[in-house]
Amino acid sequence: MNVWLLASCAVGLCLVPCxxxxxxxSPERRLVGLEMTGTIVTLLLVLLTMxxxxxxxxxxxxxxxxxxLAAGLVFARFLEKQL
Amino acid sequence: xxxxxxxxxxxxxxxCWLGCIGMLRMKTPxxxxxxxxxxxxxxAMFLVAAVSIEEGWSSATAKMILIAVLMLAFNSVVAHxxxxxxxVRALGHWQPSPEDGVEYLPAGSDEERR
Numbered sequence: 001m002n003v004w005l006l007a008s009c010a011v012g013l014c015l016v017p018c019x020x021x022x023x024x025x026s027p028e029r030r031l032v033g034l035e036m037t038g039t040i041v042t043l044l045l046v047l048l049t050m051x052x053x054x055x056x057x058x059x060x061x062x063x064x065x066x067x068x069l070a071a072g073l074v075f076a077r078f079l080e081k082q083l
Numbered sequence: 084x085x086x087x088x089x090x091x092x093x094x095x096x097x098x099c100w101l102g103c104i105g106m107l108r109m110k111t112p113x114x115x116x117x118x119x120x121x122x123x124x125x126x127a128m129f130l131v132a133a134v135s136i137e138e139g140w141s142s143a144t145a146k147m148i149l150i151a152v153l154m155l156a157f158n159s160v161v162a163h164x165x166x167x168x169x170x171v172r173a174l175g176h177w178q179p180s181p182e183d184g185v186e187y188l189p190a191g192s193d194e195e196r197r
Contacts, residue, residue: 020107039123047092058143076167077168
């Protein structure tokens with residue numbers, strides 16, 4: 001266990017309040033929870049990549065960072081009228 | 084070096100937790116949106132510093148810098164698009180217009196009670 005994995009445990013636990021936000025409340029609050037989840041998962045993947053000494057896997061959080069933009073914009077667009 | 088790493092990674096975890104708790108505690112979604120900036124801004128910058136301490140100048144550090152820049156840029160775009168969508172959903176339009184009367188205040192917010 002190294003300091004990176006310790007930090008990833010602490011950041012990983014942040015997904016619990018994110019899940020609480022996503023699973024209850026109005027659709028607007030759930031969207032905010034989804035966007036926070038995307039941000040937290042990006043940071044978490046960087047911490048795990050460094051914790052397991054696999055810097056070559058840094059492409060994974062890079063992909064998640066780009067995809068969370070698309071997810072946020074698509075849901076925001078649908079939230080205006082359709083959802 | 085190990086101490087600096089621990090402090091920076093502690094900062095990352097603290098920013099994430101502050102953001103999540105703030106997001107949960109806010110009454111309206113528009114207020115909760117602001118707390119996305121803590122992990123996306125400060126958390127990513129602390130992580131860039133930590134990765135560069137650990138790896139020095141390498142492809143992993145370059146990718147981490149790219150991730151941080153993307154997170155900063157995308158977070159503001161998504162937050163703005165979401166706030167606009169919330170306004171359209173509530174009022175039917177996002178442009179300010181005289182019919183809105185006073186600035187639209189979400190039900191139950193502090194400003195409305197004052």
